[in-house]
Amino acid sequence: MPSPKDTVQAILCDGVRKIAPDAMIEVALERPRHPEHGDYATSVALQLAKVLGRKPREIAEDIVKSTRQEIAGAGACEPLQIAGAGFINIRLKQSSKTQIVRQILQAGASFGRVQAPAAPPVQVEFVSANPTGPLHVGHGRQAALGDALAALLESQGYQVTREFYYNDAGAQIRNLALSVQARAQGIEPGGAGWPVDGYAGDYIREIAEDFRAQGGKPQDDLSDLEAVRKFAVAFLRQEQDLDLRKFGVKFDVYTLESSMYAEGKVAAAVQGLVASGKTYEKDGALWLRTTDYGDDKDRVVRKSDGSYTYFVPDVAYHVSKWQRGFAKVINVQGTDHHSAVTRVRAGLQALDIGIPQGYPDYVLHSLVKVMRGGAEVKISKRAGSYVTVRDLIDWVGRDAARFFLVSRKADTEFVFDIDLALAKSEENPVYYVQYAHARVCSMLAQWGGDPAALPGAELGSLNSGKELDLAQRLSEFPEMLSAAAKELAPHAVAFYLRALAGEFHSYYNAERILVEDEALRVARLALCVAVRQTIANGLALLGVSAPEKM
RNA sequence: GCGCCCGUAGCUCAGCGGAUUAGAGUAUUGGCCUCCGAAGCCAAGGGUCGUGGGUUCGAAUCCCGCCGGGCGCGCCA
Numbered sequence: 183m184p185s186p187k188d189t190v191q192a193i194l195c196d197g198v199r200k201i202a203p204d205a206m207i208e209v210a211l212e213r214p215r216h217p218e219h220g221d222y223a224t225s226v227a228l229q230l231a232k233v234l235g236r237k238p239r240e241i242a243e244d245i246v247k248s249t250r251q252e253i254a255g256a257g258a259c260e261p262l263q264i265a266g267a268g269f270i271n272i273r274l275k276q277s278s279k280t281q282i283v284r285q286i287l288q289a290g291a292s293f294g295r296v297q298a299p300a301a302p303p304v305q306v307e308f309v310s311a312n313p314t315g316p317l318h319v320g321h322g323r324q325a326a327l328g329d330a331l332a333a334l335l336e337s338q339g340y341q342v343t344r345e346f347y348y349n350d351a352g353a354q355i356r357n358l359a360l361s362v363q364a365r366a367q368g369i370e371p372g373g374a375g376w377p378v379d380g381y382a383g384d385y386i387r388e389i390a391e392d393f394r395a396q397g398g399k400p401q402d403d404l405s406d407l408e409a410v411r412k413f414a415v416a417f418l419r420q421e422q423d424l425d426l427r428k429f430g431v432k433f434d435v436y437t438l439e440s441s442m443y444a445e446g447k448v449a450a451a452v453q454g455l456v457a458s459g460k461t462y463e464k465d466g467a468l469w470l471r472t473t474d475y476g477d478d479k480d481r482v483v484r485k486s487d488g489s490y491t492y493f494v495p496d497v498a499y500h501v502s503k504w505q506r507g508f509a510k511v512i513n514v515q516g517t518d519h520h521s522a523v524t525r526v527r528a529g530l531q532a533l534d535i536g537i538p539q540g541y542p543d544y545v546l547h548s549l550v551k552v553m554r555g556g557a558e559v560k561i562s563k564r565a566g567s568y569v570t571v572r573d574l575i576d577w578v579g580r581d582a583a584r585f586f587l588v589s590r591k592a593d594t595e596f597v598f599d600i601d602l603a604l605a606k607s608e609e610n611p612v613y614y615v616q617y618a619h620a621r622v623c624s625m626l627a628q629w630g631g632d633p634a635a636l637p638g639a640e641l642g643s644l645n646s647g648k649e650l651d652l653a654q655r656l657s658e659f660p661e662m663l664s665a666a667a668k669e670l671a672p673h674a675v676a677f678y679l680r681a682l683a684g685e686f687h688s689y690y691n692a693e694r695i696l697v698e699d700e701a702l703r704v705a706r707l708a709l710c711v712a713v714r715q716t717i718a719n720g721l722a723l724l725g726v727s728a729p730e731k732m
Numbered sequence: 733g734c735g736c737c738c739g740u741a742g743c744u745c746a747g748c749g750g751a752u753u754a755g756a757g758u759a760u761u762g763g764c765c766u767c768c769g770a771a772g773c774c775a776a777g778g779g780u781c782g783u784g785g786g787u788u789c790g791a792a793u794c795c796c797g798c799c800g801g802g803c804g805c806g807c808c809a
Contacts (some may be wrong), residue, residue, distance in 0.1 A: 223748055238789085266751050312809070320789075352809050414767070439809095459738075465805055478735065485807040492809045520736060521789050539758065541784070546804070548737080591738060595802060597744070613771050624770050637754070643746080665748075676745060680756075690771040691764090732771070 183563060185657060185695060186258035186278035187211060187222060194224065194270070197249035201241065202230055211272065220263070220271035221654065223281075227268040238268030247272060254340045262615035279650050280641040282657040286639035286712040294660045294710050294719050298339025303507055306332040308514035309426070309433075310347040313418040315565055316385055317425050319550040323570040323596060326587035326725070327547060328514040329431045332721040338667045344433045347499060350415055351439040352492060357381065358418075359411035365390035365402040366410070383566030390729060412558055425571050430725045442495040442502075449633070451498040451533070452490065455483060460532040475528035496522065497529035502531075504537050511542035512670065517593070520546050545594040545670050554600040578603045578610065580727045585612035587675035588724055612678055615717060616729055618683040622714035623730040625695055639708040640701055648689040649709060655682050659716050663723075672724070679720045686713045 183191070194209045205658060211222040211284070227242035234241060242264045260273040285295045293695050308328025311321050332342045336490045349355075360377040360553065369375045371382035380386075393400070400406050426433075442448050450467075455461050466486035473480050482491050503511050523544050530537045552559040554568045574583045577600065587602075589611065590596055603610070644653065659678070666674040668695045697704045720730040 203735080207782080210748075212750075215754095216751075219751070223751080224742080269751065309785095314762095315807060354809060427806085465807080482807045489807090517737065517803050519804085519809095521737090522809095531748065541755080546737080546803095594745080599744075602744085610771095614757090616767080617771050619767060621772085628768055669748090677756085680746095684756085687772055688774090690768080691770095696766065696768045711792075732769085 185660075186274050186281075187657070189256050190222070190253070190272055191256045191325060193249050193252045194226070194245065196252070197245045198226055198230070198507075200248055201244050202234055212269070219269070220266065220273040222274075223265075223269050224272075225269055227264075227270060231268070233608070239264060241711055242270050243267040250451060257685050273387070274627045276645055276650070278553045279640070279653045279657070280644045280709075283641055283652055283708050283712040284637055286656060286715050287708060289713060289721060291722075294503050294662070294713060296660070297336045297592065301338070301340045302509035303343065304335050304340045304510045304512065305343045305345055305506075305508040305688045306335070306504055306512045306514065307345045307347055307503075307547075308332075309422075309431075310349070310515075311422060312349045312352075312354060313415045313422065315381060315383060315418065317422050318565065318568040319552060319571060319574055319598065320547075320568075322429065322574055322583065323547055323550050323587045324516070325426060325431045325515050325571070327430055327545065327592055327672060329583075330515065330588045330675065330724050331512065331545065331670060332677065334663065334672055337723060340510075344431075345435045345437060347437050347439065349420070349439045349492070351443060351495065355415065356407075358414050359407050360701055361386050362389050362393065362414045363407055363410045366394055366398065370523055381566065385418075385421075385566075389414050390614035392417065409685050425575075427662045428575055428666040429571060430584065432652045437499065437500070437502075440449040442498045447502060448490060448495050448497040450527075451494055451501060452483060454501075454533045455497075456534045458534055470529065470532060472525055472532075475524070475531050477524045477528050481525055481528075493522070493525050493529065494640045495662045496526055497533070498532055500526055500542060501533065501535070501537075503542070504535075512545060513542050514529050514545045514547065515590075517546045517548050520544075532697055537678065542672065545592050548595040550587075550596045550598055552598050552600060559600065562627075574598075581616070582612045584609045585615075585676060585724060585726050586610065588672050589680075591671065591673050611676075612726060613732070615679045615683040615721065616688075616727070616732060618686045618727045619721070619729060620732045621686075621690065622710045625710060626707070629696055631702075631704075631707075635709065636704065636708040636711055641705050641708065643702045643705045644709055646693065648685070648692055649706075652682075652685050652689055652713065656684055656712055659720070675720050675723055679717060679724075682713065682716060682720075686710070705721075 193209050198209055209224055211224055214223045217551055228238045229246060230241050231238040246262045246264060247264070253259065255369070257275070258278045259275060263271045263273070265271050306328055308324050309317070309321050311317055329344070333342050336342045350552065357379060358381060361380040363375055363378060365386050371380060387544060393410060396666075398409060399412065401412055455470055455693060456468075460474065461483060462469050462471070467482045468484035469480045470483050471480050477559045481493060483494055484490055500511070527539070529540060530541060559569055561567060562573055564570065582603070585598070612696060644650070662674060662678045666672060666703070693706070695703070697703050697706070721728045
């Protein structure tokens, strides 16, 4: 069932087409800043003025005249009005605004969700931390962003796979093993025999102790190093898993970088690159002409020692994504990896196997800076050089951490003030939204009536300014979700929920809901329950709970 | 130096090219609980949208220069 807005927009589109058949102009309905300009307005006449070489007001009049009958017939809004330079103002009828309440109550948890049978399978890859230490706050931001993005895409009908990629094959893993081995042999960080660039965090000691407790005897030879490596990687993978579970994030697929080698995919990728004719030998190494694809310099594929650079398994991994049928892939990564974007895309294009340009999509997020006492916190005892996800959850709780981390545009630097988060934990934005949800639950309990009666409520009595504003806000939920999914911008959900909760609290304080008049009482309750449902649906996308009591 | 991103209220941040007063939160100040949950509401103060040009009927928004900040510029991952 089309919304009143869509109905009016479709009529206006027809009208514009009659007047300017060739103009490629969208009829965008905007929300005017000032209420006296109506519920929606369009500047389409101003945009057409240039194309048609006519005055905008005249064009607006033509549009209004030619659509008058359809507008009246649809019954969604009052007669259109022209204002200012040539804006067309649209004022919806009361019943058009409040019908959303009934729709929400009928749709329930599926309000805002759309079916898209033709949508391609989507994969969202995020976190993808190396198993060399506990997850840091940057991973937390990534987990919050990636999981919300995945949920957002699911809401728009996509089949989404959440995937985690472990870089378990590189030099840093060897470094991890050496560090644990040294610790297990009683060597302190920085002491004699400590590996160059070894990991100094306390967790290394924990792993070493665990290893020994389970009978491990780390001798200074390679066979034992391999045992240490396996133990340490398993230990950290499990620990990262526990943190993610605590954060409420679940992955569908885990892929190991080592499997790219084991399954011959790295070799196949190299073969493909060579076959493409885009490679050349220089200084004993094999290079790929990534500059043909916008990179600022060519990249080494095979080092002079015969091993491959990390970018080869990366390309192989993305080929596997494509071959698994993911026509749309979104990688959530820190901006510190942004140089990989060009490189991976270049590698995929060079292979020339039908992967479209610009594959995959990226959401790059700035790193998180943690502040305490006016100074940046760079050190956590356990991790050594960074603040962990676990610290964050312990400090502010999962709901607050997730809501907070997702409520900023990905590409802005995130300053997380611990003092504020600790001191004001009860005033954190998430509680404000959850509180609105709990308040409605409480009212329903007090009312004691049958909620099944609410969807059939007569809504004609909802006509105060705040009630109509709330209804309007509710009707924007689906389009907000669709825009957020399109823009890969989950922060829009958090901002929407904050605004909706704000309008609800304001309404609650202005009007009594449980009034004597039964028809009015039921109508207001229906509106409140619609708010509750929308908040619950939005919070669910963000992985934040919607408590009935707080 | 080169590339990408960011500069909006004291602080943290929204803001699809649109309508004489650019929005939230927080902080500050002053009000509101015999009344559905005060984790709430109402009100006030606080801005050359970094800066200088350009495009346009119209710019915080698009383009260019400059200033300031972040990240990246390995035969590391």
